[in-house]
Amino acid sequence: MKGIFFTTFLEMVEQLYSANMVDDIIAKSNLPSEGAYTTVGSYHHSELVSLVHTLSTLTGESLNYILSQYGAHIFHELFKLNAHFFKKRETAFDLLESLNIYVEVEILKLYPNERMPSFQTKRLDTNRLLFTYRSPHAFLVVIEGFLQACFKYYNTSAQMVVHDHKPLNGAHADFEIILQ
Amino acid sequence: MDQSDAIKRLQQRLYRERKARQEAERLLEDKSRELYYTNQELRQLAESLEEKVVQRTQELVSARDTALKADRAKTNFLATMSHEIRTPMNGIIGMATLLKGSQLLPDQIRQVDTILNTSLSLLSLINDILDLSRLNADRLELIQEEFDLCQHISAILETLDGIASQKQLELVSIIHHDVPAILYGDSARLRQILTNLIGNALKFTKQGYTALRIKRSKHAQMLRFEIEDSGCGIPEDRMNDLFKTFSQIRPEDQHNQSGTGLGLAITQKLVNLMHGKIGVYSELDKGTTFWFELPLLKTEAKVVQALALKPCPEIRCIILTDSPLQGRLLFEQLQQLQLKSIEIAFDLKTVEKLIQQQTYDWLLSIPQNCTDTQWNQCNQLHSLAQRFKDRIKHLAHLTGQSVYCPCPNGSANFKHYANDYHILHKPVTPLKLSQLFHNEGVQANTQPNDNEKFQQQKRLNILVVEDNKVNQLVANGLLARLGHHVTILDNGAKALTELAENRSFDLILMDVQMPVMGGVEATMKIRSTYADWPIPILALTANVLPEDQEHYIQSGMNACLLKPIQLKELEKAIQRWGSTQSLEVLAQAPAQSAPVLTE
Numbered sequence: 001m002k003g004i005f006f007t008t009f010l011e012m013v014e015q016l017y018s019a020n021m022v023d024d025i026i027a028k029s030n031l032p033s034e035g036a037y038t039t040v041g042s043y044h045h046s047e048l049v050s051l052v053h054t055l056s057t058l059t060g061e062s063l064n065y066i067l068s069q070y071g072a073h074i075f076h077e078l079f080k081l082n083a084h085f086f087k088k089r090e091t092a093f094d095l096l097e098s099l100n101i102y103v104e105v106e107i108l109k110l111y112p113n114e115r116m117p118s119f120q121t122k123r124l125d126t127n128r129l130l131f132t133y134r135s136p137h138a139f140l141v142v143i144e145g146f147l148q149a150c151f152k153y154y155n156t157s158a159q160m161v162v163h164d165h166k167p168l169n170g171a172h173a174d175f176e177i178i179l180q
Numbered sequence: 181m182d183q184s185d186a187i188k189r190l191q192q193r194l195y196r197e198r199k200a201r202q203e204a205e206r207l208l209e210d211k212s213r214e215l216y217y218t219n220q221e222l223r224q225l226a227e228s229l230e231e232k233v234v235q236r237t238q239e240l241v242s243a244r245d246t247a248l249k250a251d252r253a254k255t256n257f258l259a260t261m262s263h264e265i266r267t268p269m270n271g272i273i274g275m276a277t278l279l280k281g282s283q284l285l286p287d288q289i290r291q292v293d294t295i296l297n298t299s300l301s302l303l304s305l306i307n308d309i310l311d312l313s314r315l316n317a318d319r320l321e322l323i324q325e326e327f328d329l330c331q332h333i334s335a336i337l338e339t340l341d342g343i344a345s346q347k348q349l350e351l352v353s354i355i356h357h358d359v360p361a362i363l364y365g366d367s368a369r370l371r372q373i374l375t376n377l378i379g380n381a382l383k384f385t386k387q388g389y390t391a392l393r394i395k396r397s398k399h400a401q402m403l404r405f406e407i408e409d410s411g412c413g414i415p416e417d418r419m420n421d422l423f424k425t426f427s428q429i430r431p432e433d434q435h436n437q438s439g440t441g442l443g444l445a446i447t448q449k450l451v452n453l454m455h456g457k458i459g460v461y462s463e464l465d466k467g468t469t470f471w472f473e474l475p476l477l478k479t480e481a482k483v484v485q486a487l488a489l490k491p492c493p494e495i496r497c498i499i500l501t502d503s504p505l506q507g508r509l510l511f512e513q514l515q516q517l518q519l520k521s522i523e524i525a526f527d528l529k530t531v532e533k534l535i536q537q538q539t540y541d542w543l544l545s546i547p548q549n550c551t552d553t554q555w556n557q558c559n560q561l562h563s564l565a566q567r568f569k570d571r572i573k574h575l576a577h578l579t580g581q582s583v584y585c586p587c588p589n590g591s592a593n594f595k596h597y598a599n600d601y602h603i604l605h606k607p608v609t610p611l612k613l614s615q616l617f618h619n620e621g622v623q624a625n626t627q628p629n630d631n632e633k634f635q636q637q638k639r640l641n642i643l644v645v646e647d648n649k650v651n652q653l654v655a656n657g658l659l660a661r662l663g664h665h666v667t668i669l670d671n672g673a674k675a676l677t678e679l680a681e682n683r684s685f686d687l688i689l690m691d692v693q694m695p696v697m698g699g700v701e702a703t704m705k706i707r708s709t710y711a712d713w714p715i716p717i718l719a720l721t722a723n724v725l726p727e728d729q730e731h732y733i734q735s736g737m738n739a740c741l742l743k744p745i746q747l748k749e750l751e752k753a754i755q756r757w758g759s760t761q762s763l764e765v766l767a768q769a770p771a772q773s774a775p776v777l778t779e
Contacts, residue, residue, distance in 0.1 A: 023189050034196065038207070041200075041203050
C-alpha cells in the first residue's frame with residue numbers, strides 16, 4: 001500500500017488529536033516499518049489496519065467513525081495537492097468521473113506494476129451516477145467518507161445506495177448516487 | 181508529561197523522520213538507476229534505429245539508382261530503336277514519294293499511296309510511343325513562347341483538311357471575338373493535342389462536321405478549346421477508359437486502322453503537363469465534344485492585348501449555300517467577327533430578294549461538286565452578280581481543293597461580273613475570313629498547285645552530306661524533284677575537302693552520324709574555318725530527342741530536318757533557309773538558335 005495513505009492518516013491523527021497521539025499509536029501498533037513512512041514508499045496495508053485499531057482503542061472512537069474521517073481527510077488532501085487538476089471539475093460528478101484517470105497516472109508513474117484501486121463511473125441520468133469501487137484492500141467505509149466530503153465540498157446534497165459485492169479478498173461495491 | 185518524556189518523543193520522531201528520509205533516498209536511488217538503464221536502452225534503440233534508417237536509405241538510394249538506370253536504358257533503347265527504324269523508313273517513304281511522282285498506272289498509284297499511308301501511320305506510331313515514354317519518365321520539357329493563335333490554328337487545320345475533304349466533312353474553326361491574338365505557351369504541344377483530338381473526331385465521323393471552338397474559360401488565364409463532331413458518339417461504359425493507354429473506343433477499332441489507342445493517353449498527359457484540364461461529353465449516334473483548357477493567356481492584366489479577330493462592324497454579308505449545316509457553321513464563324521448583318525440564303529431567289537432591299541458588301545457562296553444542276557446554278561449566279569453589280573461589292577467562293585467552279589471558262593469569269601472576286605479555299609478559318617474582309621485576301625485569292633510551286637522555287641545548289649546509300653538516293657531524288665542541283669558526299673571530311681575548293685553552295689543538308697567525320701564535327705569546322713560565310717546548314721537526322729537537336733544547333737547548325745524526310749517538310753525548309761532573304765537574315769545574325777522544322 002502506498003506510503004501516502006499512511007502519512008495522510010498520521011497527519012489526520014495529528015490534526016484531530018495531537019502529535020503525541022501519533023507517537024502513541026505508532027509505539028503501540030508494533031509496526032515493521034516503525035512508523036517511518038514516506039509518501040513514495042510502499043508498506044503492508046496491515047500496518048494501517050493496526051494504526052486504525054490502536055487509535056480506536058486509545059480514543060474510544062468507533063472504527064467506522066475513524067475510517068470515515070480518514071476518507072474525508074484523504075479527499076481534502078488530494079484536492080489540496082492537485083488543485084490544478086481538480087479545480088477544473090465543476091460538479092461532484094465531474095470530479096468522481098475523473099478520479100480514475102488521476103489515480104492511474106499518479107500511481108503508475110512510479111509503480112508500473114502496482115495493483116491499484118479502481119473507480120468506474122456510469123451516468124445513469126443527469127441526477128444519478130453509478131460509482132463502482134474495486135480495491136485489493138477492504139476500505140469501503142473510507143470511500144463513503146471520501147464521497148461525503150466530496151458532496152460537502154461541492155455543496156451538493158446526495159443520497160447513496162451501497163451495494164457491497166463482498167468479495168473474498170479486497171473490496172468491490174457499487175454506490176448509486178442520487179442528487180437530491 | 182515530563183521533560184525527559186518530551187525529549188524521548190522528539191528523539192523518536194527524529195528517528196522516524198531520518199529513517200523515512202533514508203528510505204526515500206534509497207527509493208530515489210533505485211528509480212534513478214532504473215531511469216539510467218532505461219535511458220541506456222533507449223539510446224541503444226535510437227542508435228540501432230538510426231543505423232537502420234541509414235541502411236534503409238542506402239537500399240532506397242540503390243533501388244532508385246537502379247530504377248533510374250533502367251529508365252535511362254529504356255529511353256536510350258527507345259531513342260536508338262526510333263533512330264534505327266527511322267533510317268530505313270526514310271528509304272521507304274522517300275522512294276515511295278519519288279515513285280508516286282513518276283508515270284504510273286491507276287492501280288499502281290493506289291498501291292504507292294497505300295505504301296505511303298501505312299508508312300506514315302507507322303511513323304506516327306513510333307512518334308507516339310517515344311512521346312509516351314518521355315511523358316511517363318517526366319522527360320518531356322515544355323517550351324514557353326509567344327505565338328499567334330490564328331496563324332497556328334490555320335496551319336493545323338490546313339494539314340488536317342486532307343482527311344476532312346476526302347471524307348467530305350466540314351472542318352471549321354470558330355474563335356470567339358474576345359480571345360487575344362497572342363498566346364503564351366508551348367505551341368508545338370498544343371498542335372499535337374489539337375491534331376490528336378481533331379484527327380480522332382474526323383476518324384469517327386462519317387458525315388457532317390468537326391468544329392474547333394476556342395473561347396475564354398471561366399477561369400482566368402485559361403483558354404478553352406472544344407472539338408465537336410457529328411460522329412458515332414462514345415458508349416457510356418467506355419468513357420472511363422478513354423484516356424488510358426491502348427484504350428480503344430470500340431473493340432473493332434484495332435482492326436480498322438483506327439490507331440493504337442495511344443493518342444488520347446498522350447493528349448491527356450500533355451494537357452496535365454501544361455497544367456490544364458481535359459474532358460469529354462458524348463451522345464451515342466449524335467456526336468462527341470472533347471474539351472480542354474490550358475493556361476495560355478498572358479498574365480499582365482494592365483497591358484491591353486490585341487484580339488485575335490479584328491471586328492468588321494460595317495460589313496453586311498449574305499451566305500449562299502444549299503447546305504443548312506454549312507450555312508450554320510459559317511454563320512457562327514462570321515458572328516464572332518461582329519458583322520453588321522449576316523443573312524443565309526438557300527437559293528438565288530432569296531439572294532435576289534435580299535439585295536433588292538439593301539446593298540451588301542459580301543456574297544459568300546459555297547458551291548457543291550460539279551454537276552449539271554450546279555453548272556446551271558453557277559451560270560445563274562454569274563448573271564445575278566452581273567445584274568446587281570452595284571448592290572454586291574464583293575463575291576467570294578468558299579471551296580475545297582477537290583471542288584472546282586463549274587462555269588465553262590473557269591471561275592476567273594466572275595471577275596467580269598462582280599467588282600471584286602475571291603476564292604477562299606477550305607478549311608475556312610477565322611483568319612482567312614478576317615483577311616478577306618480587311619482586304620488582305622491575297623493569300624486566299626489563288627493557290628498554285630504543287631507543280632507550279634516547284635517551278636516558282638529558285639534553283640539552288642545544295643550539298644548533301646550523307647553516308648547511307650539509300651538515303652543518298654532519297655535526298656537526291658526529292659531535291660531533284662523540287663528542281664535543285666544536288667552534290668552528294670559520304671562524310672564530313674569529304675565535305676570539308678570539297679568546300680576548300682568550291683563554295684558555290686546555297687545550302688548544306690548534313691547527316692549527323694557518319695564514318696570518318698560526323699555532321700557535328702564537320703559543322704563546327706565549317707563554322708570556324710569560314711566564319712564570314714553564312715551558309716545555312718540543316719541537320720538531317722533520325723535523332724528525335726530535343727536535347728540532341730539542341731546539341732546540333734549549338735554546334736552551328738541552323739535547324740534540324742527529321743528523317744524520314746517528307747517532301748513538303750523538305751520544301752518548307754528549303755524555302756525558309758535557301759532563299760536569298762534567309763541568307764541576308766543569316767548574315768546579320770549567324771548561327772542563332774533556330775526552331776526545329778519538323779515535329
